[in-house]
Amino acid sequence: MKVAVVSKSDRSGGGASRVAEDLAAWLNEAGHLADHFVAFHCNEPLSFQQNLYGGGRRIKLCKKIHQKTNELGFYELFPAEYWINLNWVINNYDIVHFHDLYSAISPLTLALTARRKPTFFTVHDCSAFTGYCLYPMGCDKFTTNCHQCPQLPTGKNQKPIPDRTRQVQSIKRWVADKFPIHYIFPSNWMLSEAHKSLKFNTSPLVIPYGIDLKPFPTEKKEDVKISLGIPENRPVVAISAHVLDDPRKGVKFAIAALQSVRDLSPIVISVGICNTELKQALEGLEVKEMGYIKDPQLLAQVYSAADIMLFCTLADNLPLTVLEAMAASTPVVSFATGGVPEMIQSGSNGVLVEPANQQALNQALRQALLSPNLREMGQQARKDVENNFSKTAFLERHLKIYQNLPLSDDIKQSKQLFNV
Template sequence: MVLHLSTFHLEGGAGVAAARLHRALQKSGIDSHLLTQFSSREKENVTSLADTKWQTRKAWSYFIAERLAFYPHEKDASVRFAFSPAEAGVDISEHPLVREATVIHLHWVNFGFLSISSLQKLFLLGKPIVWTLHDMWTFTGGCHYSRGCDKFLTHCGYCPYLAKPDRYDISFSQFEAKEALYAKPDLALISPSNWLDQMVKNAPLTAGNSSKCIPNCIDTQFFTPLDQNIVRVNLGLPVDKTLILFTGANIQDVRKGFSYFQEALALAKSHFPHIEVMIFGKADKDNLVDFPVPVHYLGKITEPQGMVDAYNAADLIVVPSLEDNLPNTIMEAMSCGTPAVGFATGGIPEMIDHKKNGYVAELRSVLSLTEGIKWVLENDQGGKIAALAREKVLESYSEHIIADQYQQLYQSLLNG
C-alpha cells in the first residue's frame, strides 16, 4: 500500500497535484491512500487528521504554532508564508495507515502538518520514502522559493527572509537538521520539472540522494475542450470578445507576476481593441478597478467543473510567474485546448513549446509578454495552436503515463 502525505487535499497547487496522483494510481490498480492535515471533501481512501471539530481546532493549533515560531524572525509580512521553520508538526508514526503502508510518499507537508521531528520519526520506520517536491523547501534552510538567493548551494545562513540574518540563524539550523535527516538510502526525491530536479542534483542537502523528474498528472477526460460559445453564455461572458485568463490561488502574491500581466494588457489593447480579461482566484477587487481593459472577475472557483468552464471560455491564459515549478494552471488550460503564455522560469518552458503550442516570454519583460499574447492571438487561426496544446498534455501528463512511472519507482524501491 502506498500512503501519500499532504497538508491539504484539493487546496493549493501541491494539494491538487497529490490528490490527482492518488486518483491516477487508484485507477491503475494500486492500493493508494491519502492522509492529510486538512481535507476539502470526502473522497475514496482519503483520510483527514481533522475529521471532528476538536481535531480541526487541534490541526489549526499546529498551524498557528508553526507561524508563531517564525513570527519573531520574519523580515516583514510579505515573507510570512514564504518560509517554513518546520518546528511544529504532528507525530503520525503510529497512525494505522502509516504502519500499514509499504511505501510512504511525501508531498507538501508544511504549515504545521509535519515538522523536522515528525519527519525523523517517519524515516526511522525503515520504509521506502518517495518525496515529490512541489517547491524548493526540501533542499533549503526554510524558504519555499529562494528569490535569487543561492546560499542553499553551499550552506544556508544570513537568510534574506529574516529580520536579523546571521551565520547561525534559523536557516542555518534547519539546513543542519535536514542534512542529518536525508542520510537514508531508500529515499527518492521526485521533481515534477527538470528545472527543479537539476537543483535537487546540485544542492548539497540532496545531491547524494536518488532523484529524477516525474511530472504531475491530470485527468484529460475531465479537463477537455468544450464549446466556447455555450460556456461563455452559461457564465454570462461576452461571445464577441477576446478573453484572456489570469488565475492563481492568491492573485496578490508578488511571485505570480500580476503587475506584469496588467502592463502587458495595457500595451496589447492597442493591437486588439476587443480584448477583455477573465480572473479567478483570491483577489482584492479594488486592485481591478483601474485595469486597462474590462475585467470579468469570477471569484474563487473551488469546483473542478467551474475551472474547466473558465479555461474553455478563454482564448488564452497568461501565467507570468516569477518563480514556479510545474503550474497546474498551465496544464489545466492546455488540457482544455487553451494556449498558454508564460515567463521563462522554473518548469514553464518545459510545458510550453515556444511558438508551437504557446509562447515562452523573456523573464520579467513586459514587452516580451505582450509579444507572446499577440503571437498566440494572431496565429491560433482555426484552433491549430489550441489543438497542439491539448496534444502536449495528452502525450506528457496523462494519468496512465505518470502512474506507470511511479509504479516502476515504487517497485524499484521495494526490490532494494
C-alpha cells in the first residue's frame, strides 16, 4: 500500500500539519510506503517529503494563482496544485489523504483526486464547511449560508476583499455531497458542527489524534523541575499556544486566573510567542519564558515540569497541547470547549469549567493547586492517553479504513460530474 499524505505545511506549520507529518512517518515506520506532499516547508524536507506545488517555477505559479483568487474573494478555489503537479504523480499512489487545506489547497483538488483514487480528508478546523473562517467564534451563518463574514481580512492598501463566502461555501458543500471523499474528524464535536452545514456522500468517521509517548519522561516531576532549573517546592503552571496573543486561545483568561492565585506563589512557564502586552499582563508573577519550542524532547520536559496546564481555548477541535500535557502526567484546567471534554473528564484527569467564565476558572485553578489529588489526576491523564490516544491506536485506525477502499463504481460516478 502506497499513501500520499497532503497538507499545507510540515510539522512546524501548526498542529494539523504536524498530524499529517506524523501519519506519513508512522506509516513508513510500519513498513508501508508514504510520501508527504507539503505546500509550504518550514524546515528542511525529510526523506519522504516533497513539495505539493512541484518545483521551480511551478511553485511560484501555484502561489501566484492562489494569491490572485484570494484577492477576488475566492480563497484557494482554483485547483492549481492539482493541474500543475498532483495530477501527474497521483497514479503512483493507492490512496491520497488530505489534511489542512486552509490557505494552500483548493477544495476542488479533493474532488478531482476522488475521481481517480480513494480519497480521505481529515478535517482539523471549521474551514472545511464555512465560507472562510477557521472557527466561526459564535457566528452561526455557516449553518444556513455564509455571507457578510465578520472575519474577512482586507487586501493590499486596506482595500476590502469581495465577500464570496456564500459561493465558496456552496462549492465545499457540493464537493462533500457529490464525491466519494471519506471525511475524518478528530472529535465528535467537530463532526457535529460539520453536520450543521454539510451532507456527506460517504459516511464520515471519527479518529482521534495519537501521541508518540517516547519523548515524555516517566521520572518524578521534582527531578524534571531540577533539570530545568525550576524550584521543586513551588507550584508550576504552564500556559501554551503557538502565538500566545491569539484571541481564540483565551490566554487573557489564563493570565487573569494566574493573577488571582499570586498568593500561592506559582511559577509560570510560558510556551509560545509572547508579545510585550502579555508580558506586562504577567507582571508580579515569576515567569519562565520558553518561547516557541520545536524540539519534542524539550517540549515534553517542560510540560512534565508543570503541575498544571492552564488551557483556556475559546474554540478548538482536539487540541494537541491538551494531549501532550496529559502524556506528561500533567492535569489540565480548561474551558469545556469544542473537543476538550472528549479528553478531559473533570475531577478525574483534569478540571473543566464553563467557557469564558473567569470566576469559575479562577476558583478551579486555586482548588487544583491546593488539591491533595493533583498527582493522581496527572497519573490518570497519562493512562487515558495510553489507552485512548496512543500512536499505535491512531495508526491502526487509519490502516483499517485504508483497507476498506471505495468501490470503483463510486469513482466512475464522480468522474462523470466533471465530464473529463
